Amino acid sequence: MKKRIFHRGYTIENKTGVTNEWISSIKGNPVSGTLTEVKKSVDWWLDMSTFIPPQKFSSQTTQSGSTSENYRGFIIRNDTGKSNEWYLVLRGQLLKGNATSIKQYLDKVIEKQTKAQ
Numbered sequence: 001m002k003k004r005i006f007h008r009g010y011t012i013e014n015k016t017g018v019t020n021e022w023i024s025s026i027k028g029n030p031v032s033g034t035l036t037e038v039k040k041s042v043d044w045w046l047d048m049s050t051f052i053p054p055q056k057f058s059s060q061t062t063q064s065g066s067t068s069e070n071y072r073g074f075i076i077r078n079d080t081g082k083s084n085e086w087y088l089v090l091r092g093q094l095l096k097g098n099a100t101s102i103k104q105y106l107d108k109v110i111e112k113q114t115k116a117q
Contacts, residue, residue, distance in 0.1 A: 005035075010042045016114060020073025027051055034073055071103050072110060 003014040012024045020034040026045050033054030044052045068077045078086045086099045
């Protein structure tokens with residue numbers, strides 16, 4: 001289902017129906033991410049005249065060795081810092097492994113969901 005909201009004069013759209021896959025354009029730059037991250041990018045642009053992509057707000061190290069990455073609206077986490085210990089909870093199911101494998105799985109799930117619509 002297509003959703004559209006307006007935030008401070010900018011149109012932010014969700015065309016895929018995936019909860020955390022929002023897109024917009026700021027100063028001619030296409031941006032995508034969670035709704036909160038896209039709104040933060042708009043806010044930074046309007047308040048500070050500084051373009052910051054939404055990914056900068058999500059892929060930050062929170063604790064020593066603990067990182068998270070936003071991939072297509074999903075937060076993939078790694079608490080240990082080891083390359084093969086990433087995880088994600090998707091529809092109540094725990095996915096574990098390396099980041100590349102989890103991303104490939106997410107791509108398949110999103111592609112399947114997009115074709116079903």
